[in-house]
Amino acid sequence: MADTSAQVTPFEASGGTRLIERLAAIVGARHVVTGETDLSAQTANVLHGVKGLPLCLVYPADVGEVSAVVRACADAGMPMVPMGGNTGLAGGTRPWPAGQCVMIGLKRMNRILDVSSEGGTMTVQAGCILADVQAEALRHDRLFPLSLGAEGSCQIGGNIATNAGGVNALRYGVMRDLVFGLQIVLPDGSVLDLNRSLRKDNAGYDLKHLFIGSGGTLGIITAAVLRLFPKPRAHMTAMTALRDADAAIEMLGRLSSRFGESLTSLELIDALTIQLVGRHLPSIAMPYATEGDWHLLIELSGRDETELAAGLEELLGGAFEDGVIADASIATSIAQSRNIWALRHATAEVAKHLGPRFANDASVPVGAQPAFLAEVRRRVAAWPEAMLTVYGHVGDGNLHLLVGFPGRSADDPAIPELRRAVEAAVTATIVAFNGSVTAEHGIGFNYLQKLIDSRNAAEIAVMQQLRRSIDPRNLMNPGKVVPT
Ligand SMILES: Cc1cc2nc3c(=O)[nH]c(=O)nc-3n(C[C@H](O)[C@H](O)[C@H](O)COP(=O)(O)OP(=O)(O)OC[C@H]3O[C@@H](n4cnc5c(N)ncnc54)[C@H](O)[C@@H]3O)c2cc1C
Known part of the structure; x- marks a missing residue:
């Protein structure tokens, strides 16, 4: 795991109470959550539970409020963490730095704004739940094909920020392939409107792709135009x-x-x-x-x-x-x-019955999967206490490799070193097969070290330059996705 504390510059955060008052004036006091119990309940992630708390959690109602909230945080030098349904599996919503960040939840922005059956588009606010979007498409005799285990609680904004894959990617592609337009609030609070319903658009750089899969580090997605398909009979x-x-x-x-x-x-x-x-x-x-x-x-x-x-x-x-x-x-x-x-x-x-465990969301070239699996099994077998289980989207070359230590307690002092060693062996195998350490879950907070271990320095340097050019003060979801 990368020592992210050493990679983030000190923040200018101060005057937490004044900031909370300013945020309450923007969204209304009842949409600002403070206090340990409520914050723990409302920021718990499906994977990591509660890992530190933010200064507060705010729920803006529209893009204007998101913009004002971001501007207030930027004025205070306060780091921000965008939050969707909190089903992400890479720690992207971890409140970091704990106590010194504001989480911005999108759940109130859950309106479907427009559906065009003929044009095959649906315009939505980013807080829409994926299952609601699927259901709305079916009501119009259309299909929105993104489908994954957490579809009852994950949000479209989170799906876009993680470039989610899911079980239908083989036929319909990943989230990147399902987005025509985006609206984003940038780290200084300005609104970047790319929310067009165009199938063809070659006017300059296609900026939306920069934000898709950026894990909330470049801005807050507030709305999107999604691509619909004919409904299979x-x-x-x-x-x-x-x-x-x-x-x-x-x-x-x-x-x-x-x-x-x-x-x-x-x-x-x-x-x-x-x-x-x-x-x-x-x-x-x-x-x-x-x-x-x-x-x-x-x-x-x-x-x-x-x-x-x-x-x-x-x-x-x-x-x-x-x-x-x-x-x-x-x-x-x-x-x-x-x-x-x-x-x-x-x-x-x-998977919870495997005891303390860690997951790898690997992808390798589709035809290389059998050889890759044989090699991973061979390498993990060097640790007899480790149990490897595998499932995943084999049609996409995306395999979830879970390594558990059955019968061991999570507090066992030997586990961290065991985990480090086995994880390094798995990552080395992925790299040897020209694969990716994360096919669909993203880097988030948890996998920064894997990014560093698996990508060349030039690639990471360009990511860092891009990030700095959009968020020079490193306030938008710091400590995530790209080492700073
Ligand atoms: C049982 C289960 C099965 C799953 N199966 C799959 C699967 O098959 N394929 C797959 O890809 N994933 C899968 N996931 C992971 C997860 O559901 C996806 O990553 C999902 O896209 C996350 O959406 P969310 O709204 O919960 O995002 P969150 O967890 O809230 O956030 C994820 C990241 O996106 C950022 N973010 C959230 N909303 C916004 C926004 N509006 N603007 C900017 N940034 C934002 C956050 O800061 C964070 O970095 C699964 C998870 C579970 C629990």
Whole structure:
């Protein structure tokens, strides 16, 4: 972990009480949260819980209030931390420096401003919950395809700030591919309006891409124009037991050739994860009895269910005959499809049974995944107390590698050193395969050291220059994403 305390210059923060009064005058006193109990409850992150508290948490109602709040913080030299649904897995919303930052929550800015079915766009405020945006698109007979386990609480602003991926990225791309326009409040409080609904726009630099995936370090996203797609009429879900990890790539090739863009998701789950789900969440049924080392979830979507079903049956039959898969089950009802997806989404939930653990959100070139997995397993096996489980978006080359130490306590003094050593081995393997240490969760606060270990100095220097040019005083989410 990088020593971020040494990387951030001292702040000019002073007069906390005066600042709180000024913020209350902007958003209304009841939208400024102070006091330990309320702050703990409202700033707890799904992953790290409460790690220090901010000076206060403010909930502005519109872009004008966000701008005024940011200006007030900038005047006071007070660091700011943007907060969406707080489901991020990289520590990006950690209140840092503790006690000396203002968190700015977007939850009151949750209005859908416009939907154009014909143009395929939806304009939203950044605090909209992802599931609400999906539902609104369906009401207009359209699809907003971003989908992930936390969709009931994560916000569009957070999805954009993290450039979220999710289970449909294989077909529809990541959040970057789903945004036409953005409105951002910059670190000095000025508003940068890039909120256009244009499919084609080559006028100068495409600035919105700088802010997508910037983890709240370059400004606060207040609104966006999102891209909608035609709603698929038919879905098919299947699960297969694979011969080995190579078979996942072979299946990707066969499925892509046969179904093209109808191949929506391809998710890999290892046997250990399946066992954990079976043991701890028995209400989720495994769709077949075969105990393979690797299992593959397949989701197809398109216009014609009969056509998809016939094609999938034929393809799976051929793969079985060729020995690529050992078993398969095609869902024949919505309940069966939901059960298969519940199994996939339970992977994060059952991880807690691994004891103290850490996650790697790796990506490598798609075809390199089997060799990469074999090498990671080989390297982690050097620590017999470590247990490696794997699941993820294999169609995108994105694998979540969880390393746990079952039976050990989080307070065990040996754990930090063990973790450091195993994590270094995993990172070295990712680098050796020309991969990324974070495919979709982002660098946030937790993975700065991994960025430093995996990217060349020139790349990091350009990131630092960009950051300084937009936030010269280092007030917007300091200590995150890029070492300062
Ligand atoms: C069960 C589970 C499953 C998940 N599955 C996936 C998955 O499949 N794919 C995936 O990519 N992620 C996944 N995630 C991670 C997480 O849900 C995403 O990163 C999500 O995009 C975060 O959105 P949020 O609103 O919760 O952001 P937060 O956690 O609130 O914030 C994340 C970062 O964005 C910044 N930020 C938030 N809002 C704004 C804003 N309006 N303007 C500027 N910066 C902002 C914050 O400062 C922080 O740095 C999962 C998480 C959980 C708990």
